[in-house]
Amino acid sequence: MKFSTVSMFRKNLSAKKIAPIYFLAGEEPFLLEDSLKRIEKVVNTDDLNREIFQATECSGNDVLNSVETLPFLTDKRIVVLKMANKLKNDDFKIITKVIENPVDTSCFIIIFPEKIKNSTSKRKDLIALCEKSDSCYCVDCKKLYEKDVKNFIQEEFNIRGKNIEPDVVQQIINDTGLDLQNVSNEIEKISLYLGKDKQTVTVEDFVKISGFTKEINIFMLTNAIEEKNVKYSLFIVEQMLKTGESAIGLLSTISGAIRKMLTAKSLMEEKNYSSQDALNYVRVYSYFQYKYAANLSKYSLVHLKKCLKEILKTDIALKTGKTDDKSAIENLVLFICK
Secondary structure, eight states: OOOBOHHHHHHHHHTTOOOSEEEEESSOHHHHHHHHHHHHHHHTOOGGGEEEEETTTSOHHHHHHHHHSOOSSSSOEEEEEEOGGGOOHHHHHHHHHHHHSOOTTEEEEEEEOSOOTTOOOTTHHHHHHHHHOTTEEEEEOOOOOHHHHHHHHHHHHHHTTOEEOHHHHHHHHHHHTTOHHHHHHHHHHHHHHHTTTOOEEOHHHHHHHHOOOHHHHHHHHHHHHHTTOHHHHHHHHHHHHHTTOOHHHHHHHHHHHHHHHHHHHHHHHHSOOOHHHHHHHTTOOGGGHHHHHHHHTTSOHHHHHHHHHHHHHHHHHHHHTSSOHHHHHHHHHHHHTO
């Protein structure tokens, strides 16, 4: 059977359709383990009817005998063969027989922790065999790109009955990277903290749970300024100064946000760029472009140019000691967000 995506596999499994054989292949450990757990949950058997083998530590006959053993006081047994990419030639021949002659009373799950596309594995023959078999459901557990991880985060929160703001999705990735185990842990932590009643995960929720780290504050300050949210911007400035962030550091963050908006606005109004082309130029992900464009409409080109001049004045004031740090940054934020 041709390889299915993880999403398609989950939908198929939710319909309680259990294949006699599953081939879980790919280089993403979390997806391999998670897919295995999902199959086990649907089959719903006990430890007496579940056996796990490591290809490097067992013989093909051990696996065959286990698959052919009748289940005890239940409908199906689960037999798992891990590290199948390490099968020896003699054992592979026996596993071939198991795949070609599936047993109705067993669910045989093969774990192949290597990529399948352009595979250089010595056991490419196992990939071909499973793809050819009508009885074998093949799942591609490949490493995910950032856009796929964003979809993964959305889906995981939806499964838990929650929506999540796009900015929080990006911040989770900024904090955890693309490692799905870390991402999953963060999703579980946020869900447990919010409980069943709160259905939307906001930036504010994320900050409460994760704490006021420098990275989160920079992200939030930029976001608040883009939104012209003066009250929230001043709150974040206060928090950052309290936690030791320098006024010059804050000024740099604010300057970066204004320069980015000014560049996009200038491209659109002075050089006739389309909104999409301008936002692509300043590297706003397509996922966030609608919101960024809405925020950008709150600012005029003239005002953004004045903001840049005000940033320069603030920089001089800070470096010459004409004003204290807190007042300088707060006055700048008030000017920008007016």
